[in-house]
Amino acid sequence: MAFRKGRLEGEVPERVARYISSLEEDEEILDEVLAVNAAHLRSLRRMGLISDDVLERALGALRGFPREALRTADPRLEDVHMVVEEHLRSEVPEAGENLALGKSRNDAVSAAIRMRVRRFIAELVLSGTGLAEPLLSKAEEYAETLFPLHTHEQPAAPGTLGFVLSCHASRLLKALRALASAYGEVNASPLGAGPVGGTSVPHDRLAIAEDLGFDGVVLNALEASxxxxxxxxxxxxxxxxxxxxxxxxxxxxxxxxxxPPLLDFDDAFFSTSSIMPHKRNPVVAEVARTSLSRVLGELVRFSVNVSRRFGGYVLDLQESTEPLWRAARWTLETLEAMAEMVRTLRPGPGAGTSIDPKTGLTEYAAWLTLTGRLTFRRAHLLCGRIASMLHSGASLESVEAYLTESGLDREAVAKLREFLEPRRVIGTYAVIGSSRPDEVRRSIGELVRECGELKAWATDRLRFEEERRARVLGGVR
Amino acid sequence: MAFRKGRLEGEVPERVARYISSLEEDEEILDEVLAVNAAHLRSLRRMGLISDDVLERALGALRGFPREALRTADPRLEDVHMVVEEHLRSEVPEAGENLALGKSRNDAVSAAIRMRVRRFIAELVLSGTGLAEPLLSKAEEYAETLFPLHTHEQPAAPGTLGFVLSCHASRLLKALRALASAYGEVNASPLGAGPVGGTSVPHDRLAIAEDLGFDGVVLNALEASxxxxxxxxxxxxxxxxxxxxxxxxxxxxxxxxxxPPLLDFDDAFFSTSSIMPHKRNPVVAEVARTSLSRVLGELVRFSVNVSRRFGGYVLDLQESTEPLWRAARWTLETLEAMAEMVRTLRPGPGAGTSIDPKTGLTEYAAWLTLTGRLTFRRAHLLCGRIASMLHSGASLESVEAYLTESGLDREAVAKLREFLEPRRVIGTYAVIGSSRPDEVRRSIGELVRECGELKAWATDRLRFEEERRARVLGGVR
Amino acid sequence: MAFRKGRLEGEVPERVARYISSLEEDEEILDEVLAVNAAHLRSLRRMGLISDDVLERALGALRGFPREALRTADPRLEDVHMVVEEHLRSEVPEAGENLALGKSRNDAVSAAIRMRVRRFIAELVLSGTGLAEPLLSKAEEYAETLFPLHTHEQPAAPGTLGFVLSCHASRLLKALRALASAYGEVNASPLGAGPVGGTSVPHDRLAIAEDLGFDGVVLNALEASxxxxxxxxxxxxxxxxxxxxxxxxxxxxxxxxxxPPLLDFDDAFFSTSSIMPHKRNPVVAEVARTSLSRVLGELVRFSVNVSRRFGGYVLDLQESTEPLWRAARWTLETLEAMAEMVRTLRPGPGAGTSIDPKTGLTEYAAWLTLTGRLTFRRAHLLCGRIASMLHSGASLESVEAYLTESGLDREAVAKLREFLEPRRVIGTYAVIGSSRPDEVRRSIGELVRECGELKAWATDRLRFEEERRARVLGGVR
Amino acid sequence: MAFRKGRLEGEVPERVARYISSLEEDEEILDEVLAVNAAHLRSLRRMGLISDDVLERALGALRGFPREALRTADPRLEDVHMVVEEHLRSEVPEAGENLALGKSRNDAVSAAIRMRVRRFIAELVLSGTGLAEPLLSKAEEYAETLFPLHTHEQPAAPGTLGFVLSCHASRLLKALRALASAYGEVNASPLGAGPVGGTSVPHDRLAIAEDLGFDGVVLNALEASxxxxxxxxxxxxxxxxxxxxxxxxxxxxxxxxxxPPLLDFDDAFFSTSSIMPHKRNPVVAEVARTSLSRVLGELVRFSVNVSRRFGGYVLDLQESTEPLWRAARWTLETLEAMAEMVRTLRPGPGAGTSIDPKTGLTEYAAWLTLTGRLTFRRAHLLCGRIASMLHSGASLESVEAYLTESGLDREAVAKLREFLEPRRVIGTYAVIGSSRPDEVRRSIGELVRECGELKAWATDRLRFEEERRARVLGGVR
Structure with missing residues (x-):
């Protein structure tokens, strides 16, 4: 940066320059920075500060920017913005020399980050629906497959595999919607705000925003920058x-x-051990399960980093972008790996067979109350006793004898056996959203529709962005 | 819990009971738990399982529940749900004995938490607008008051106090909108989901949701619970x-x-030292500044706590509510304390006077370029030199001589003095959202409107909730 | 605080006073604050600034300080220090009026916190050994009890229950040692440092430290305060x-x-469900498992809170003590609850029986290599094949036929059956620290010794502290 | 991994293989993995399982391992361990084929991580003393330079620059000692533990530990692995x-x-702005100040990642090493950048001149009490009044008149002026550790000695490790 010498003396030692440079992380926003500069040049043209010819050549130079330049650049250039400016200065000096007129790195980098983030949001939502789809189709396929439900990590109730899978799909779709809802706030242009409080260069901020596909501007210049x-x-x-x-x-x-296993997947998602030949380790799922810790770690770093800011831009903010890219890339990769894995999901040998019959006692107790035989608390106590007896290995007959002895009528005693059959129990579920197969199918239908909407939205956003990028970097209009 | 003895032997030692009890944190949701039980009893009535008379008496018992009962309750009762059930069992046995019919603590506590959270959201948004209001009125009042703007914590540009304050207000309103946007997801009823996979008790889940003022249901029973x-x-x-x-x-x-200070507040927001008599410490702002660390700590605890859940409800979830209440209460108190403080805000003696004149050089460089005299990079280099000379104590005359020597024409040299006057500099800002006083006023108008909308929304939600609560706990309809 | 009116005007509104007050958290350090004041008064006596008589009466007033005073105190007093000073001013004015002479709340609160922390360390180490003891005695008792070992959450190798339990005990003892190693840094006195840079009151800092049982002083006054x-x-x-x-x-x-369960505990550590009568939920362990998230949340809050400090004491530090007490108390309670639970630990029905025989194949592969028959990679491949066959339900005979076919000699083929017997496999372990019963016993012996040392250290520290506290608050010597 | 096909079918898709591979992070431990393998081969030799000749050639192959192999390796090899094994299998099959005999990746990677961590500790302590040294020499140089001390970010007391710098040095040395204290626990060998519960291959675990420079072993095999x-x-x-x-x-x-600035540094540690020509931004310090947030983020990720482990090794642990390397490298770079910056530190124009005279009132109040004129509370109130008057612009004469009026004798009134001179005030400090210049010098001497000890320790550890590494990878002894 030649202009450094106006204000400061001496050179920055390379190690120190490397320490404060953001060139490595800036690769993630190179495309966006090029587009931002194109929009800025168009604004200069609108004000008559550069000619159509200069603009045309400058746009060509931006389109021809060599990606590898970031890796080989002198770290004293500090960041992608200066590397691009240097490139333009040597290719089209009339543009390069004026590239910083009414444009600071503060508003420019914020614009580039916002553009990259909005693209990530659309990519993530798209990949997310790419995981929701196999979850939902497997849920549909196994809507009737018996599957144990747990609470407190203990067998709790009979259910179906489709019910369990659609729960995950439902949560995923809600999370994707929450992510998509950030799009609006992200998609506002800070450009033209100047370094902190505005600029005397009369940029048409709304036109710049329009050129880059933003929905509007971040009005306050201090906030924007x-x-x-x-x-x-x-x-x-x-x-x-x-x-x-x-x-x-x-x-x-x-x-x-x-x-025995309740679920299984293709061997491709397992590894064996280098020393224990019998091992079949679920490595993909193990790695994927670290996702929360990764994103949380980045969130902590980010939040602390940006907080307690005094005044406008501080360089701490530069250190706050790496967490965004790391968290986004990891999540994207995980969504894709999990989607591939789920596509091979199938019930394991334990799915249909390993439901503890005692988990039907809850509905037996309800039946005893609904039919007016016992208050629920008495029915619960009685069923707790049944569970204890069965747990201790008592025969069904002795349990029945105990019930008769306790005063239950014959129909009620006979009913017990029905409630010890898981498939009959799930048939008794009488509320919407339950794990009864027909209800599971019905709710899957709704989720499929929601998934389709999200996918369409994401696809549309990515296409729009692609068009807008081509236009702003394309020829003079 | 008398029913414990059906399944388990022996008593829980008091210390252990205390360790797993949530009675203390449950105080925050007592009102909500009472309403949930009222709605549940109404559902039992709809199914004909209890009579109007029993319902009437049970609702009375719920309304008369003694708040202090939570503090004096035996910790072996574990949580608010059992304390309320015990209360009802002794007051209206026909209701109490059946209170758990088709209602588990899993769906009930989730409902109560959701209701408390939605109320907190409305309360927080209301208190938030209560802080935005004085920020905006002070911004209006000081829209013309000169104030230094900083980047990298160094003087960067001339600005106005109103501009700085409206930036905070704008960020606050966006944050409140983000908070309000969580309302929709929160405000769905899990009731009737049963403990994990549904229930054979034919609750009308939509009717229960309606009774409690929810917008709809969390359909999947596993997710709901x-x-x-x-x-x-x-x-x-x-x-x-x-x-x-x-x-x-x-x-x-x-x-x-x-x-000298750039801002000042009433003495009420300062403390002195017990040993240093001259001290005037800004203690309220110091305490308020810890807000991010508090909420972040609770977020970390919460996120880790609820993650890696296997199956349905686990008791880890019980430990995840305290972070919600702690974070919410702290934020509420801080919003209120800051609002009181901001109401006494006034410019300090340094506000108008301590703007570094050198911070006008950015616009001088822009002027040199806009008027066609120099490319921006040459203008920037020249102005960097001016800054260095002024920093080293050079007189304005010697700087002007240097400019003339550097080839600037007389008008350009004369112009320098104008750009060293902060008030003239802010008059040159030519973009929307700048710190120019008229632009600041214009943007405040927009923020006032947004603030009003948020306030109206929050007020409306709180009133609606109050009415719904009175209705569900009121007499049989 | 009457002295406030020297420097500041007007009163603090009660809500604001409550917001900045630390009275609630200060209860945790009340005893320490009393001791610190006693030591300070003794120092004033040494300098001849108060008489023996005044000291005697002041010590009496400190000993008689009513604990409930903190709860009922006017929040405008801000903290425990001012409440104690007010108490002393009314009881022994000659002492109270001079209590802040050469003593600031900055060094005093740091001293009190350090004293409370050092006591917590000793208490925690003691309670920690109280958990290590039953872990080790159960390990000893079940040193021969077969128990499956897992990697990647899959059956990996045969082991013993004693081996697993002693691993937890070993980790716990290391953690306790790490905790104890903080004692030295904690146990240094900041008293006499003044508010930030020293004081002209010639306190003998070493004598004050000695009075309070500190090992030395934090020399630099800025650091100390x-x-x-x-x-x-x-x-x-x-x-x-x-x-x-x-x-x-x-x-x-x-x-x-x-x-079937691999372990079991007394029913006292389980709860049942209010709706599902068969449930037996391991609630104590579930709650205990949230420990990491709790302490991590407090650590995050604390670290962020204390960082980016500018200069000496800031009020942000006041908000950094609650995390200490919350984390410490929780850990203490958990150590105690877990100790009670572990004392009832016993092998479940699955312990001896549910070891997958295939997990012996690792050592069979090693045997094939150690006896020179196959390189390890070939042996591993062969055993992988065996595992696949057994997994698919092949009979042992057909596996043996396959091995013979693969070229293994008769002895080697016959040896397979031995390695499919878990108890024989654990007998082959040939390294120190393995799960072979005799080796487990040997290592338990070492851990018992270490546990005893830690317990003795903690007991000694608590006794010393008790004595020192009694002495400093006792009569004039 | 050819052996995969014994147990599993089909190939892992490349994208999935890349998702679970740790090859990128493993570069950090390549040297350590080579050493671990060398020690393992020596152990096989000791048991007579390979010959001296094979060992010799294998050691040569390890020394000749091409570092770039990790970057070009097939991700299906999963990690550095398999790449090294493949390398050895192709170079010295007799060794490569048996490399996993009694050695799992679980104990091997733990050993390699421990070795890298212990080296990082020594490197960090060395670099840390490299920052402490200029801090201390600058502290010595400016031991008499007046400098304002702050509390609550407000002027609090007169002090010296040397005092402030030595406080940072003291804290740094304590932190380095805390870091060094982790060395002992880190420096224990897990090798020979097998995959989880031991191995039948009779490794001499103590001899392997000795070969690699460990101080001892992690005894329990489950813990070790x-x-x-x-x-x-x-x-x-x-x-x-x-x-x-x-x-x-x-x-x-x-x-x-x-x-005006209190401190200054060479221009090399500042940047200017690309748009604001007058800017001089302290970018190195800004970047360095993000250190806590970075390390905290990594700590959160790590802690959550490793917690709730069930059984022995899980692949989540693989994801827990990147945080170590990222946190360590960042800290190392920051220590070095800050050391370079501090070496150019000098007092700014404000250092000697900008001390608020009112900050001497604390010692004036003490003097009034020490000389028996007023109780401290009365003196404090009076000085508060003086501060208010001076703050409001009252002349010194009018303050003196007020004091006389208040009943102070002539000597006391006259004394005020002395206490309004910062240099005289610091001369009154009468406790050890104060900011009085001679006391600052004395304490610096102690810190210099501690710094030297830490440096010697770190240098010694690095040399020892270098020797041990050369020996284990060198020829057959």
Whole structure:
């Protein structure tokens, strides 16, 4: 940066330059920075500060910017903005020399980050629906497959595999919607705000925003040039998604590790051990289950980093972008790996067979009350006793004898056996949203529709963005 | 819990009972638990399982529940749900004995938490607008008051106090909107889901939801009874608000600590030292500035706590509510304390006087380029040199001589003095959202409107909730 | 605080006073604050600034300080220090009026916190050994009890229950040692440092430190009055302990939830469900497993809170003590609850029986290599094949036929059956620290010794502290 | 991994293989993995399982391992261990084929991580003393330079620059000692533990430990193969260091930003703005101040990642090493950048001149009490009044008149002026550790000695490790 010498003396030692440079992380926003500069040049043209010819050549130079330049650049250039400016200065000096007129790195980097974040949101929502789809189609396929439901990690009630899978799909879709809801706040242009309080260069901020596909502007120039609140909204969305991924991965690890397994997947998602030849380790799910910890770690770093800001832009903010890219890339990769894995999901040998019959006693107790035989508390106490007897190995006959002895009528005693059959129990569920197969199918239908809407939205946003990028970097209009 | 003895032997030692009891935290949701039980009893009535008379008496017993009962209750009762059930069992046995019919603590507690969270959201948004209001009225009042703007914590540009304050207000309103946007997901009823996979008791889940003022239901019973994703959405909103509070408090601490101070407040918001008699410590702002760390700590605890859940409800979830209440209460108190403080805000002696004239050089460089005299990079280099000379104590005359020597024409040289006057500089800002007083006023108008909308929304939600609560706990309809 | 009116005007509104008051959290350090004041008064006596008589009466007033005074105090008094000073001013004015001479709340509160922390360390180490003891005695008792070992949550190798339990005990003892190692840094006196840079009151800092049982002083007055690094050391120790507790609790939840259970405990540590009568939920272990998330949340809050400090004491530090007490108390309660639970630990029905025979193949492969028959990679491949065959339900005979076909000699083929017997496999372990029963016993012996040393240290520290406290608050010597 | 096909079918898709591979992070431990393999081969030789010749050639192959192999390796090889084994299999099959005999990746990677961590500790302590040294020499140089001390970010007392710098040095040395104290726990060998519960291959675990320079072994095989407690101890040490770095950087940013600046540094540690030509931004300190947030983020990720482990090694642990390397490298770079910056530190124009005279009133109040004129509370109230008057612009004469009026004798009134001179005030400090220049010098001497000890320790550890590494990878002894 030649202009450094106007104000400061001496050179920055390379190690120190490297320490403060953001060139490495800036690769993630190179495309966006090029587009931002194109829009800025168009604004200069609108004000008559550069000619159509200069603009045309400058746009060509931006389109021809060599990606590898970031890796080989002198770290004393500090960041992508200066590398691009240097490139333009040597290719089209009339443009390069004026590139910083009414444009600071503060508003420019915020614009580039916002554009990259909005693209990530659409990509993530798209990949997220790419995981929701196999979850839902497997849920549909196994809507009738018996599956044990747990509370407190103990067998709790009979259910179906489709019910369990659609729960994960439902949570995932909600998380994706939460992520998508950050899009609006992200998608506002800070450009033209100047370094902190405005600029005397009469940029048409709305026109610049329009050129870059923003929905509007971040009005206040101080906020526009320094706030990272939009990025926190993005990380919060990622945290939501990562929580669902971690819970899903945890369940998959557990279900394949039960004896006998409740679920299974293709061998491709397992590794063996280099020393223990019998091992079949669910490595993909194990890695995926670390998602929450990763995103949470980035969120902590980010939040602390951006907080207690005094005034406008501080360089601490530069250190707050790496967490965004790391969290986003990880989540994207995990969504894709999990989607591939779920596509091979199938019930394990334990799915249909390992439901504890005692888990039907809850509905037996309800039946005793609904039919007016006992208050629920008495029925509960009686069923607790039945559970204890069965747990201790008592025969069904002795339990029945005990019930008769306790004063139950014959029909009620006979009814017990029905409630010890899991498939009959799930047939008794009488509320919407239950694990009864027909109800599961009905709710899947709704989720499929929601999934389709999200996918369409994401696809549309990505296409729009692609068009807008081509236009702003394309020829003079 | 008398029914414990059906399944388990022996008593829980008191210390252990205390360790697992949630009675203390449950105070926060007592009102909600009472309403949930009222709605449940109404559902039992709809199914004809209890009579109008029993319902009437049970509702009376719920209305008359003694709040202090939670504090004096035997910890072996575990939580508020059992204390309420015990109360009802002794007052209206026909209701109490059946209170758990088709209602588990899993769906009931989730409903109560959701109701408390939605109320907190409305309360927080209301208190938040209560802080935005004085920020905006002070911004209006000081829209013309000169104030230095900083980047990298160094003087950067001339601005106005109204501009700085409206930036905080704008961020706060966005954070409040983000918080309010969690309301929809929170406000869905899990009731009737049963403990994990549904229930054979034919509750009309939609009717129960309607009774409690929910917008709809969380359909999937597994999700309804165990997911805390809605609470993460709430905490994320609180994190957004706390970031704004911490940044605001940081700036207030700093502005009153500059020499001379840029801002001042009533003595009521300062303390002196017990040993240093001259001290005037900005204690309220200092305490408020810890908000981000508090909410972040609770968010970390919460996220880790609820993640890696296997199956439905686990008791880990019980430990995940305290973070919600702690974070919410703290944020509420801080919003209120800051509002009181901001109401006494006034410019300090340094506000108008301590703007570094060199901060006008940015617009001087822009002027040199806009008027076609120099490319921006050459103008920037020249102005960097001017800054160095002024920093080293050079006289304005010698700087002007240097400019003439550098080839600038007479008009350009003469122009320098104008750009060293802060008030003239802010008059040159030519973009929307700048710190130019008229632009600041214009943007405040917009923020006032947004603030009013949020306030109206929050007020409306609180009134609706109050009415619904009175209705569900009121007499048989 | 009457002296406030020298410097500041007007009163603090009660709500604001409550917001900045630390009276609630200060209860935790009341005893320490009283001792600190006693030591300070003795120092004033040494300098001849108060008489023996005044000292005697003042010590009496400190001993008689009514604990409930903190709860009923006017929040405008801000903290425990001012409440104690007010108490002394009314009881022994000659002492109370001079209590702040050469003593600031900055050094005083740091001293009190350090004293409370050092006591907590000793209490925690003591309670920690109280958990290590039953872990070790159960390990000894079940040193020969077969128990499956897992990697990747899958059956990995045959082992013994004593081996597993002694692993937890070993980790716990290391964590306790790490916690104890913070004691030295904590146990240095900041008293006499003044508010930030020293005082002209010629306190003998070493004598004050000696009076309070400190090992020495924090020399630099700025560090002494504002650093909380010692508290971070404490929290790091707690984090270590909480990680061990969470892992232990996780394993207990899992082992009791296997089918059939690998471990069991008394019913006192389980709850049933209010709706599902068959449930037996491991609630104590579930709650205990949240320990890491709790301590981590407090650590995050604390670290962020104390960081970016500018200059000496800031009020942010006041908000950094609650995390210490919350984390410490929780850890203490959990250690005690877990100790009670572990004392009732016994192998479940699955312990001896549910070891997958295939887990012996690792040592069979080693045997094939050690006896020179195959390289390890070939042996591993062959055993992988055996595992696949057995997994698919092949008979042992057909596996043996396959081995013969693969070229193995008769002895080698016959040897397979031995390695499918878990008890024989654990007998082959040939390294120190293995799960072979005699080796387990040997290592338990070492751990018992270490546990005893830690317990003796903690007991000694608590006794010493008690004596020192009695002495400093006792009569004039 | 050819052996995969014994147990599993089909290939892992490349994208999935890349998702679970740790090859990228493993570069950090390549040297250590090579050494671990060398020690393992020596153990096989001791048992007579390979010949001297095979060992010799295998050691040569390890020494010749091409570092770039990790980057070009097939991700299906999963990690560095398999890449090294493949390398050895192709170079020295007799060794490569048996490399996994009695050695699992679980104990091997733990050993390699421990070795890398212990080296990082020594490197960090060395670099840390490299920062402490210039801090201490600058403290010595400016032991008499007047400098304002702050509490609550407000002027609090007169002090000296040397006092402030030596406070940072003292905290840094304590943090380095805390870090160094983790060395012992880290430096124990897990090798020979097998995958989880031991091995039938009769490794001499103590001899292997000795070969690699470990102080002893982690006895329990389950703990050895899966615990990451040692790494948490390391991260806690890094957190301590990062807190000191963040606080130091914060103060440097603030001191150079005061008007006039209290400190200054060479221009090399500042950047200018690309748009604002007058800017001189303290970018190195700004970046350094993010240290706490970085390390804290990694600590959160790590802690959550390793917690709730069930059984022995899980692949989640693989994801727990990247945080270690990221936190360690960042801290190392920051220590070095800050050391370079501090070497150019000098007092700014404000250092000697900008001390608020009112900050001497604390000692004036003490003097009034020590000389028996007023109780401290009365003196404090009076001095508060003096401060208010001076703050409001009252002349010294009118203050003196007020004091006379208030009943102070002539000597006392005259004394006031002395206490309004900062240099005289610091001369009155009468306790050890104060900011009085001679006391500052005395305490610096002690810190220099401690710094030297730490440096010698770190240098010695690095040399020892270098020798041990050369020996184990060198020829057959």
């Amino acid at each position: 320094s706030s990272r609140d939009f990025a926190l909204a993005f990380l919060c969305g990622l945290l939501r998604v990562s929580l669902v991924l971690t819970d899903l991965a945890e369940e998959l690890v557990r279900y394949v590790s039960q004896n | 165990s997911s805390r994703d809605f609470a993460l959405a709430f905490l994320c909103g609180l994190l957004r608000v706390s970031l704004v509070l911490t940044d605001l408090a940081e700036e207030l601490v700093r502005y009153v600590s500059q020499n | 504002s650093s909380r690094d010692f508290a971070l050391a404490f929290l790091c120790g707690l984090l270590r302990v909480s990680l061990v507790l969470t892992d232990l609790a996780e394993e207990l939840v899992r082992y009791v939830s296997q089918n | 899966s615990s990451r407690d040692f790494a948490l101890a390391f991260l806690c040490g890094l957190l301590r260091v990062s807190l000191v770095l963040t606080d130091l950087a914060e103060e440097l940013v603030r001191y150079v930003s005061q008007n």
